[in-house]
Amino acid sequence: MTETADVVELAKRRGYFFQASGAYGGVSGFYTFGPQGAALKRNIEDAWRDRFTIQEGNLEVDAPTVAPEPVFEASGHLDGFDDMLVECPECGESHRADHIIEDNTDIEEAESYPIPEVEELIAEFELVCPSCGAGLAGQAVTAFNLMFETSIGPGSSQPGYLRPETAQGIFVEFPQLKEYARNQLPFGVTQIGRAYRNEISPRKSLLRVREFTQAELELFVDPEEDEPDLDAVRDVTAPLYSAEMQADPDAATTEWTIGEAVDEGVIGDEWVAYYLGVATEWYDRVGVDMERFRFRQHLPGELAHYAADCWDAEAEVDGDWIELAGFAYRSDYDLSKHAEHSDDDFTLFKQYDEAKTVERATVDPDMSYLGPEFGGAAAGIAEALQSLAERDRTAFDGDSVSVEVDGEAYEIPTEHVNFSVDEVTESGEHITPHVVEPSFGVDRALYTVVHHAFSEDEVEGEHRNYLSLEPEVAPTFVGVFPLTDQDGLPERAREVAQELRDAGLSVTYDDSGSIGRRYRRQDEVGTPFCVTLDGDPQGTATIRERDSTAQTRVDLDDLVETLTALRTGDATFDDY
């Protein structure tokens, strides 16, 4: 049995995750997190929030999952998602119809053509299947859009879409968020939430699903001034698999400290380097096996056109490397896009250290002359005069000045233009911040953590499966058992369980079956510690550690303190 088969079976049986809507036949690409999985997911999210929001001093928001169409026109998702497929009648292969057209004709941007036209083009140019050469004329071209569409409001309402990534909810609200950040860069905004993609073919358990959870940080920086605190992660060792190494069949993933990688130019951007360092420590903290982890740099062809440098965090699961997170320097692409498409202001005013005095050429056209003289063209002429003044002051030297508006030339007497050159004080300028985006898949992190925690060993000749989850993220922290159901032990154990719950620990109580069976049950769901009450007259109990199965005896009075220290990481089991 493969590791995945074991893990999926355990996940289903023990309430980590399973396919949703099973009672109705199930639906592809949707999963329910059971009681254990929901708690594990929440703990992973809390660990992320602690590191990427709280420790970094960032701002967390919670934006809607539905947004109106213009948002995704601006973001590019509407076009980017609308791909066209044509299937070969001979060999059955599906190909991108727009790519076939672009590759075989002079037409560019075939993607922007409507489907009937694309079908006509295929017939007109007698295009053939790239795989087998059969003619594609007459074959239906089908569109698929990976965004879930919905309609907002009743009747002939406006179209909306479920967000395909949480990031847009941050970018769209930038004009408000910058006010909250008091117009000071850098500032970071985080969001943990669901995103939706109507995948053609959901596969591989939790890895390709139609509804998933992302944890994203959008850090807004001044590209000219802001720098990360590289010293904080300079000594972190990270396994790097650069584009260069990927191109060389003899090269393999290599351990670098973040400091070396920046100094040697392996990581191109310092902000990206900083977050690779932070992410390395975070993945280790939540239980990803660092022996099965790497950062892979995007190859030049993979890079989005606006991205300077991009790395993915990847983990090895059952022989495959799966993508866990992406770290991209996105320049001002996202904010500029929204600035173009919306009427709002996506810039920040950046004050100069010292105000500058500059000469500026301005015009103040006499509209009472321009209006009667040029009619409807007057406003356009005034605008053209101003832009001409900024470009070329000498144009105003003569008795008249000529401008062109909408292809029409106009001659305006200089006396009506009121041209002047003034000294003005500039105290700053408007800049569009650049964006650094670490984007994490929460479900994939959970899937990887469970996989990497999955362990097998032998205890006293008996085979054992257990999840070696980190205490910080384990869904259940401690199991409390009476050794037997006699001598009032169950009552005493219940009291202890309640006491531990009062202390904020996640506790399960179990008195069924033999003690060994109860230990194994907790091992399998990954509970790191079990407390067993026995007949000891001294008022002690045993704490048993999951991975080693070792036990130690602790005074009941010290139990809460001891377990709390184990939970927070202030102590390890070996200390007792």
Add this chain to the structure above:
RNA sequence: GCGCCGUUGGUCCAGUGGUAGGACAGUGGCUUCCCAAGCCACUAGCCCGGGUUCAAUUCCCGGACGGCGCACCA
């Protein structure tokens, strides 16, 4: 979306043209002072629709879901 294979208690499997059996898990009881022990009892299942048939979980067709391959993964 295409092709191949599959779908039987909670889980993992066996089996059959006359509606099913095991293992593990679970529940109750006996036993039990530390690692899946034993004994007794119990709970619980043939993915959905259509067709063939006296009769379909079984055969045929379609669908849903899953695995793998192809395509796709902005």
